[in-house]
Amino acid sequence: MTLVAELQSAFIQPFAEFGFMRRALVACIALALSGGPLGTLLVVRRMSLVGDAMAHALLPGAAIGFIFAGLSLSAMSLGGFIAAMLVATLAAGVTRWTSQKEDASFAAFYLIALAAGVMLISLRGTSVDLMHVLFGSILAVDDASLFLIAGVASVSLLALALVARPLIIECFDPGFLRAVGGRGGWHHQIFLVLLVANLVGGFQALGTLMAVGLLMLPAIAARFWAHDIGRLCAIATAFAMASSYAGLLLSYHAHLPSGPAIVLVAGGIYLVSLAFGSRDSLRNRWSGTRRHRVA
Amino acid sequence: MLPWLLPSTYAQAPARKLRVVASFSILADMAREVGGEAVEVAALVGPDGDAHVFEPTPADVKRLSNADLVIVNGLRFEGWIERLVQVSGYRGPVVVASQGITTRLLGAAPDPHAWQSLANARRYVDNIRAALVAARPSPAHHIEQRSADYLRRVDALDASVRKRLGQIAPADRHVVTSHDAFGYFAEAYGVSFISAVGWSTGSEASAADVSRIVRQLKGQNVRAVFVENISDARLVQRIAREAGARVGGTLYSDALSPPGTAGDTYLRMFDHNASTLLAALQARAP
Numbered sequence: 126m127t128l129v130a131e132l133q134s135a136f137i138q139p140f141a142e143f144g145f146m147r148r149a150l151v152a153c154i155a156l157a158l159s160g161g162p163l164g165t166l167l168v169v170r171r172m173s174l175v176g177d178a179m180a181h182a183l184l185p186g187a188a189i190g191f192i193f194a195g196l197s198l199s200a201m202s203l204g205g206f207i208a209a210m211l212v213a214t215l216a217a218g219v220t221r222w223t224s225q226k227e228d229a230s231f232a233a234f235y236l237i238a239l240a241a242g243v244m245l246i247s248l249r250g251t252s253v254d255l256m257h258v259l260f261g262s263i264l265a266v267d268d269a270s271l272f273l274i275a276g277v278a279s280v281s282l283l284a285l286a287l288v289a290r291p292l293i294i295e296c297f298d299p300g301f302l303r304a305v306g307g308r309g310g311w312h313h314q315i316f317l318v319l320l321v322a323n324l325v326g327g328f329q330a331l332g333t334l335m336a337v338g339l340l341m342l343p344a345i346a347a348r349f350w351a352h353d354i355g356r357l358c359a360i361a362t363a364f365a366m367a368s369s370y371a372g373l374l375l376s377y378h379a380h381l382p383s384g385p386a387i388v389l390v391a392g393g394i395y396l397v398s399l400a401f402g403s404r405d406s407l408r409n410r411w412s413g414t415r416r417h418r419v420a
Numbered sequence: 421m422l423p424w425l426l427p428s429t430y431a432q433a434p435a436r437k438l439r440v441v442a443s444f445s446i447l448a449d450m451a452r453e454v455g456g457e458a459v460e461v462a463a464l465v466g467p468d469g470d471a472h473v474f475e476p477t478p479a480d481v482k483r484l485s486n487a488d489l490v491i492v493n494g495l496r497f498e499g500w501i502e503r504l505v506q507v508s509g510y511r512g513p514v515v516v517a518s519q520g521i522t523t524r525l526l527g528a529a530p531d532p533h534a535w536q537s538l539a540n541a542r543r544y545v546d547n548i549r550a551a552l553v554a555a556r557p558s559p560a561h562h563i564e565q566r567s568a569d570y571l572r573r574v575d576a577l578d579a580s581v582r583k584r585l586g587q588i589a590p591a592d593r594h595v596v597t598s599h600d601a602f603g604y605f606a607e608a609y610g611v612s613f614i615s616a617v618g619w620s621t622g623s624e625a626s627a628a629d630v631s632r633i634v635r636q637l638k639g640q641n642v643r644a645v646f647v648e649n650i651s652d653a654r655l656v657q658r659i660a661r662e663a664g665a666r667v668g669g670t671l672y673s674d675a676l677s678p679p680g681t682a683g684d685t686y687l688r689m690f691d692h693n694a695s696t697l698l699a700a701l702q703a704r705a706p
Binding site for chain 1: 625626630653657662
């Protein structure tokens, strides 16, 4: 077999031959497109762990949806969305009305939500159902899931375009934002809504545990390559797409489960970036080249 | 005061029912059929439950500790049973229902789904009968009779299934299910089963597994794919769509279905499976 033919059969042919591989790839690309900017903003706003917490917070809502309607996309998505927004709202409320800080109140509520979700599923479902909710099934993306993911990605990109500027300014200079009349916490609320929507879209395909991996790891890895927001978003999206592609191929050629394979490739990219990235990486430290720290 | 010392009053007092705990619903059903009034049976993994990934609750531990007799499938079907028995402090007999059958291999390990062949079911019933009689010698003739009755029904069903499946040409008997639960059925009745995941539902399918199935389906022109009552339907449906096959219905693999539905006893479940397979195979045979 010639080299070209071999490369083609290794890298292209699995997607050419099988519809389920194409659909998985398209779903991941859609998640990457909106997840790149979203993840980047989370990292920049020091909210990296919030994504994970939100993913767990939507579990009881998804569980209630599951109890009423089985593995129905709309029921579980709506339920998950409501549950996560409720957790975020309650946490914000506690922060405002008590002296508790947001990270503590958020942790409290999402842990309650997580345990409630596991309990609900265990009471009415089986552990197999729980595993499917936690791990999803990227290889079984049906039309409805695909439309949901694509729709969420499209709306997210548009909405992010609107709220990105106030969000970023708020990170670096909240006083300035207030001075020029940034409207209260609306951009933050919209941001949270987008985050939850993306997680809801992602969790049907990848499961609650893996969806966050694809959201956060590329964005965190991108920090080692750029400091400019635009470039960060682009690199994060590129890393996410590459992880999806490589992860699916690994699952195909090496018989590995697909969700974890995708996230582990993203993790591998992070480790390589940590070691060899062009900015602030270990290589920079050890080789003595220091750059001036920029924001 | 004195009357209760007379032996005749003892003979009239009803014996306490034997408390039997079976590991899953199929064994529980068999125990109920064989034991009848003499036993009170509970199953740890209930209808539509998956014994491969079962997680016991404290109630299960308590039930086990109060049991008189425990029946398990064996062949490593219940990976959790040894620890559970140990934790519960149960010291009574543990009957392995699959004792004495000829096992088939699934990969490197023996295939645990032996109840999918009615010939093996006879052995299961024999083992259960022997254990019940040993535990409760007094109603022995009752148990023997029930067991003989049940075996007659098992044999009748076996003959019926063979006759019905015999109507389909061997070359046309190909179907797909979620997991490798029907190996013994395949061997006994000459149907070829292909599965997306390995023999346990506890693992996640890789793209390689799914693509293998789809290729196989397309190549062998399989038309019917089956969902199981214990697993996620979406993957099987996607495979069916991809290969141009249709979902032929639900098969009961590792558990009975809830009471009042098509697969609520072992014999009904088996009959349902055979009928569903037959309907799908007949639909596709030109």
